[in-house]
Amino acid sequence: LADRQRKPTMVDVAEQAGVALKTVSRVVNREPGVSENMAKRVNDAIAALGYRHNSGASSLRRIGQATASIGLVLEDVSNPFSSALHRAIEDVARDRGYLLLAGSSDEDQALERELVEIFCMRRVDGLIVVPSGDDHEYLLREIRGGTPLVLVDRPSKALPMVDTVLSDNFEGAASGTRHLIEHGHRQLAFLGDSLTIETARARLAGFKSALAALNGRGEPTVVTGLRTVEQADAALTEILARTDPPTAVFASQNLNTIGAIRALRRSQLHDKVALVGFDDVPMADLLVPGLTVVAQDPVALGRRAADLVLRRIAGDAGAAERITLQTTLIVRGSGEIRPT
Amino acid sequence: LADRQRKPTMVDVAEQAGVALKTVSRVVNREPGVSENMAKRVNDAIAALGYRHNSGASSLRRIGQATASIGLVLEDVSNPFSSALHRAIEDVARDRGYLLLAGSSDEDQALERELVEIFCMRRVDGLIVVPSGDDHEYLLREIRGGTPLVLVDRPSKALPMVDTVLSDNFEGAASGTRHLIEHGHRQLAFLGDSLTIETARARLAGFKSALAALNGRGEPTVVTGLRTVEQADAALTEILARTDPPTAVFASQNLNTIGAIRALRRSQLHDKVALVGFDDVPMADLLVPGLTVVAQDPVALGRRAADLVLRRIAGDAGAAERITLQTTLIVRGSGEIRPT
DNA sequence: CTGTTAGCGCTTTCAA
DNA sequence: TTGAAAGCGCTAACAG
Numbered sequence: 001l002a003d004r005q006r007k008p009t010m011v012d013v014a015e016q017a018g019v020a021l022k023t024v025s026r027v028v029n030r031e032p033g034v035s036e037n038m039a040k041r042v043n044d045a046i047a048a049l050g051y052r053h054n055s056g057a058s059s060l061r062r063i064g065q066a067t068a069s070i071g072l073v074l075e076d077v078s079n080p081f082s083s084a085l086h087r088a089i090e091d092v093a094r095d096r097g098y099l100l101l102a103g104s105s106d107e108d109q110a111l112e113r114e115l116v117e118i119f120c121m122r123r124v125d126g127l128i129v130v131p132s133g134d135d136h137e138y139l140l141r142e143i144r145g146g147t148p149l150v151l152v153d154r155p156s157k158a159l160p161m162v163d164t165v166l167s168d169n170f171e172g173a174a175s176g177t178r179h180l181i182e183h184g185h186r187q188l189a190f191l192g193d194s195l196t197i198e199t200a201r202a203r204l205a206g207f208k209s210a211l212a213a214l215n216g217r218g219e220p221t222v223v224t225g226l227r228t229v230e231q232a233d234a235a236l237t238e239i240l241a242r243t244d245p246p247t248a249v250f251a252s253q254n255l256n257t258i259g260a261i262r263a264l265r266r267s268q269l270h271d272k273v274a275l276v277g278f279d280d281v282p283m284a285d286l287l288v289p290g291l292t293v294v295a296q297d298p299v300a301l302g303r304r305a306a307d308l309v310l311r312r313i314a315g316d317a318g319a320a321e322r323i324t325l326q327t328t329l330i331v332r333g334s335g336e337i338r339p340t
Numbered sequence: 341l342a343d344r345q346r347k348p349t350m351v352d353v354a355e356q357a358g359v360a361l362k363t364v365s366r367v368v369n370r371e372p373g374v375s376e377n378m379a380k381r382v383n384d385a386i387a388a389l390g391y392r393h394n395s396g397a398s399s400l401r402r403i404g405q406a407t408a409s410i411g412l413v414l415e416d417v418s419n420p421f422s423s424a425l426h427r428a429i430e431d432v433a434r435d436r437g438y439l440l441l442a443g444s445s446d447e448d449q450a451l452e453r454e455l456v457e458i459f460c461m462r463r464v465d466g467l468i469v470v471p472s473g474d475d476h477e478y479l480l481r482e483i484r485g486g487t488p489l490v491l492v493d494r495p496s497k498a499l500p501m502v503d504t505v506l507s508d509n510f511e512g513a514a515s516g517t518r519h520l521i522e523h524g525h526r527q528l529a530f531l532g533d534s535l536t537i538e539t540a541r542a543r544l545a546g547f548k549s550a551l552a553a554l555n556g557r558g559e560p561t562v563v564t565g566l567r568t569v570e571q572a573d574a575a576l577t578e579i580l581a582r583t584d585p586p587t588a589v590f591a592s593q594n595l596n597t598i599g600a601i602r603a604l605r606r607s608q609l610h611d612k613v614a615l616v617g618f619d620d621v622p623m624a625d626l627l628v629p630g631l632t633v634v635a636q637d638p639v640a641l642g643r644r645a646a647d648l649v650l651r652r653i654a655g656d657a658g659a660a661e662r663i664t665l666q667t668t669l670i671v672r673g674s675g676e677i678r679p680t
Numbered sequence: 681c682t683g684t685t686a687g688c689g690c691t692t693t694c695a696a
Numbered sequence: 697t698t699g700a701a702a703g704c705g706c707t708a709a710c711a712g
Binding site: 007050052053054055056057059060065067076077078079080083084086087090094099100101102103104117118120121122123141144145146258261262265281282283286287288 | 347390396405420434439441462463485601602605622623
């Protein structure tokens with residue numbers, strides 16, 4: 001029927017219905033003050049022509065050029081933590097009539113920036129970013145340009161005055177470490193991500209702070225810069241082979257945790273060396289022993305962030321908020337192994 | 341500097357640079373035939389003003405109204421299979437200069453349709469859909485409207501002439517079942533998703549076909565309509581409590597597999613009853629016993645689908661393709677338990 | 681309640 | 697190589 005190219009426009013619909021263009025616009029946008037009769041004629045014409053509203057054209061003339069969309073920069077859409085965050089934000093956005101655009105930065109500054117630029121070219125009404133690295137001054141331009149911005153999961157040194165939603169990484173790491181100490185451990189190892197990530201720094205600080213209670217009885221083994229399962233596995237394997245190895249391990253990130261499990265298994269130490277991970281992982285309760293973790297709540301993180309951008313989009317110009325969510329220690333077995 | 345509202349436009353840039361509007365357009369779109377001098381003046385003005393190209397306005401007048409975006413309807417962005425697919429498609433799209441819009445249908449026809457409509461209103465250049473249910477005639481409208489469509493992971497009865505990329509579900513399920521039979525099992529149970537899903541039907545058919553080799557020695561226990569971990573867990577728990585329970589289980593979907601593991605663990609039968617799952621799950625090798633699965637390749641599925649839409653967008657009008665990817669049996673322990 | 685007109689920011693077409 | 701004018705599909709502002 002319709003030829004492959006030109007899609008029907010409001011003018012076509014108006015013609016077909018025998019009404020004015022503006023009446024079609026009113027019906028499509030559900031503006032009040034259209035008679036039943038007119039509305040029916042328009043809707044019939046829309047159905048007959050297979051008309052589809054063009055939101056690009058629509059927002060062009062619309063006040064503030066609102067697009068009813070928000071942009072989300074994640075580390076990686078396929079990472080379980082990121083995708084849980086993604087889904088939570090999607091749900092809130094959809095509820096409020098917004099489309100969510102999401103992309104993966106792979107923890108790369110340049111990619112992050114490219115994504116932000118693409119989203120801004122699409123004129124998103126707001127931005128939610130899990131920031132990578134430390135140099136976020138470019139984001140100030142966007143904020144000044146009038147696009148609300150919310151940071152999730154990590155703060156940015158460069159943007160202290162920006163709305164931020166995060167987990168209490170310091171206290172979470174401290175509580176996981178205390179848990180190990182309370183179970184008698186004195187020789188602890190810490191596996192951490194790259195310290196360019198603010199979150200990684202906070203977790204290491206929490207670990208060290210809890211360790212201070214030992215008053216120097218036992219020096220920790222600290223390895224950072226571990227980005228992948230393989231790196232964490234290799235690092236811990238090496239540590240376990242040392243003379244006088246640690247009796248407990250704190251893995252500060254989910255890929256590190258999985259690497260640690262692999263290393264312990266291979267060394268046949270999974271029942272001897274205690275392990276607490278930061279961030280929950282799927283099926284953690286099905287492992288033997290069950291994996292004890294300091295869990296974040298990505299869904300709550302996402303909801304709060306989404307609520308916040310949407311409030312800013314709606315016009316709230318109050319002071320920048322900093323929302324900190326508590327973590328939860330989930331006891332499943334691996335963290336309760338006592339030193340031998 | 342810039343006031344909160346109006347963003348600088350090409351006219352502003354042209355004024356600042358002292359050139360014509362069209363020259364700015366040429367520079368922004370990297371059209372050839374602009375002198376060094378002019379280009380520099382324009383770029384300086386862009387930087388000075390913090391100009392950002394408006395892609396909505398741009399595509400309005402552009403030939404074919406191309407938006408350099410494609411829409412993706414997934415079951416759930418936070419499901420591991422979906423998000424692996426998502427990431428693969430995102431990578432291909434980005435490489436080719438396309439923005440990917442993704443959304444979750446929750447296996448709900450109405451939500452799927454709503455998403456497709458939203459994407460079409462944004463005038464995506466192409467659509468990739470993991471279809472839910474059976475009624476996809478509405479998609480024909482979009483195709484006729486000129487938007488290329490590719491189905492992934494599942495075919496649609498209503499759309500036999502549409503490009504489709506899927507795993508060989510029948511053969512995959514058959515091979516997993518044969519594996520159990522070869523290990524001596526005669527009493528098999530099948531846990532499956534809702535049969536409104538074509539994939540679920542194909543897997544059940546594959547299971548039954550492999551079972552035919554038994555010539556009636558042993559009737560299978562078949563339960564379908566299992567959508568969640570909890571439902572699968574409950575179903576298998578009930579089955580295992582029967583007199584003369586099955587000695588092997590084929591779980592035809594990852595949530596069903598996880599439910600099966602839980603049921604077997606609780607019944608203390610994880611070392612007695614064999615289990616093969618369809619679809620790999622994270623950390624499957626860290627379980628005890630390791631989980632034997634029939635693995636799909638979501639990354640390959642995604643890449644092929646993305647290549648296909650992009651080719652259609654580029655104008656390829658060849659006959660509809662049906663790409664079937666083989667599955668892989670990954671042996672890890674749970675599927676090699678012999679009947680007692 | 682309905683319609684008319686102007687113009688959003690950009691690309692196209694055509695002219696210099 | 698550069699520019700002027702027209703118009704994409706729609707909404708805003710203002711009539712009737």
